[in-house]
Amino acid sequence: MTVVAARLRGARTALTRVSLTPMLVRVGIFLSVLAGLVLAYPAEVLLGRSFGGLLLVAVLPALSPRRVWPTFAALVTVGGWLVATDGYGRPIALWRLLAVAAVLYLTHTLCALAAVLPYDAVVDPELIVRWLLRAAAVLLATSVLGVLLVELAAVGDGRGIQAATVVGLALAAVVTAFLGWLLRRK
Template structure:
């Protein structure tokens, strides 16, 4: 029993000594974006004391285990915080906060995907990370522009902007899923 524990400690030390900078920075990015999502989603009254410590722990989980269930769990906690904030504390829904929470959720998701691909000891060119983040920034910019157009422009004419944005988002999601299914069957 003691030999097994000693061997495990030795393996952890060896792995910790082999960690390279870029995969570590990607995992720090996962942690920071998850934590930023919590700060944006949860009301200020909740972000104090022991609850804040629990949220920090939840933000660490996807950084440590990006291939497991933790990224999904973190996203659900963020969405739950948003719902608590809006329904429980009466925080008004503002477009900038909605776009910020959605953007941070996407960044957390895409950084978890990158972290899942990178072993701790991988030697990675910084150009790879730059291209990954530029692509993510392009997706965020296009989404923000489309979101503003779908929500704010129809809202000027009668208040159906949120419904139109919801229906349009659902149609895009179904279209993308159908396209991916069709492409998969073509293979």
């Protein structure tokens, strides 16, 4: 019983020391996961009894961003996308696909930020703003490139798909080489 009492005292102490900024980041995680689930799943699933389970999926990464829960939430979101397109026959819309991808990236980057912020951290708001601006720049660049590649795939008699694949693979190789260079730069 003393172990349980000690853990409860530790949890109470931690709750009294929580600062606003780390909590707002965790609220952002919850909202971004929930937005991804709402975008991915069909309305029939969201209005059913499984919505409570989806809320739990959104809460878990916010509570524990260092564990497996952000990955779990991303997989549940992707599963919802597959259920909506294959099981419910929802047509694939580019805006919805880009929105789900953007929300997944936002969840990922907010979880990375929350993982390094202690609950009681005093954080300069400029740090959060810079973090979110960097995420917005990545999302904008990715969305523009994604739309261009989709348009390139629509060119010609199906040969555009092959060209888009080659461009995508070349871009992936360039990004990988750049990241490797950044790691060796230290």
